[in-house]
Amino acid sequence: xxxxxxxxxxxxxxxxxxxxxxxxxxxxxxxxxxxxxxxxxxxxxxxxxxxxxxxxxxxxxxxxxxxxxxxxxxxxxxxxxxxxxxxxxxxxxxxxxxxxxxxxxxxxxxxxxx
Amino acid sequence: xxxxxxxxxxxxxxxxxxxxxxxxxxxxxxxxxxxxxxxxxxxxxxxxxxxxxxxxxxxxxxxxxxxxxxxxxxxxxxxxxxxxxxxxxxxxxxxxxxxxxxxxxxxxx
Numbered sequence: 001x002x003x004x005x006x007x008x009x010x011x012x013x014x015x016x017x018x019x020x021x022x023x024x025x026x027x028x029x030x031x032x033x034x035x036x037x038x039x040x041x042x043x044x045x046x047x048x049x050x051x052x053x054x055x056x057x058x059x060x061x062x063x064x065x066x067x068x069x070x071x072x073x074x075x076x077x078x079x080x081x082x083x084x085x086x087x088x089x090x091x092x093x094x095x096x097x098x099x100x101x102x103x104x105x106x107x108x109x110x111x112x113x114x
Numbered sequence: 115x116x117x118x119x120x121x122x123x124x125x126x127x128x129x130x131x132x133x134x135x136x137x138x139x140x141x142x143x144x145x146x147x148x149x150x151x152x153x154x155x156x157x158x159x160x161x162x163x164x165x166x167x168x169x170x171x172x173x174x175x176x177x178x179x180x181x182x183x184x185x186x187x188x189x190x191x192x193x194x195x196x197x198x199x200x201x202x203x204x205x206x207x208x209x210x211x212x213x214x215x216x217x218x219x220x221x222x223x
Contacts, residue, residue, distance in 0.1 A: 004157075031209045043158070043201075043213040056210060091157050100209055101146070105157025 003029075004106035006092050012112045018080040021109045023092030024073060030097040031055075034067055034077050037108075038088045049075065082113045117141065117204045123218040126196075132189040134217050136202030139183045145206050147178060149187045150213070151198040158201065158213070161187065192221045 003026040013019055025032055033048040047057040049069045060067070064083070069075040079086055089110050093103040119137040126132040138147065148163040162169055162176045164185075169176045175188040189196055201216040 033209070035213075042215055043152075045210065045212065048209060050209065093157070095209060101148070101163050102160045103150075103158075103209075103211065105159070108157055 006106040021077040023075045025094040029094040033093040035091040132192040134187040148203040153198040
């Protein structure tokens with residue numbers, strides 16, 4: 001996960017609050033992915049960007065979730081309003097230009113919504 | 115939905131080879147077989163991938179049957195640090211990977 005920085009690493013919030021998760025990939029990446037992992041549903045792809053453009057957001061659970069990639073070095077995943085069922089570990093991953101076969105994952109953000 | 119079937123768990127003695135099977139009977143001609151693993155509390159880590167030829171790298175070997183309907187990931191000398199969940203994924207030449215439930219490998223001393 002050396003190539004992807006996620007913040008915060010842990011987030012505890014109350015139901016109804018807005019939550020923003022951040023991902024900072026290394027330079028030279030091609031695509032960026034947001035995943036969610038829970039015990040019940042496993043690892044799910046939420047959305048991915050290619051060259052900063054959203055390509056597939058079919059995994060985004062509902063309108064409360066939104067993701068942006070304003071530039072090549074930064075992406076956010078926002079949940080507004082948050083609900084207890086959003087509690088999960090959220091991973092950001094990237095592929096590098098010229099090597100679409102390998103995804104490099106960040107360390108994840110553990111979100112707890114009370 | 116995941117296109118692969120893996121045993122939910124396996125054990126392996128330290129120092130021995132770990133052979134993790136995967137069935138992908140509906141694989142298409144242009145789809146690759148990818149293997150990732152996830153060590154507890156970490157993000158998934160890429161291991162290896164292949165199309166139809168066997169592949170080997172510093173981490174593992176991938177053996178794909180001639181009909182491509184199944185494959186085996188081989189960790190030649192398992193260590194305690196190889197204890198993880200191993201995911202077998204079938205995907206085309208695209209960025210999108212669909213993770214299944216994987217195989218939980220426990221390496222014991």
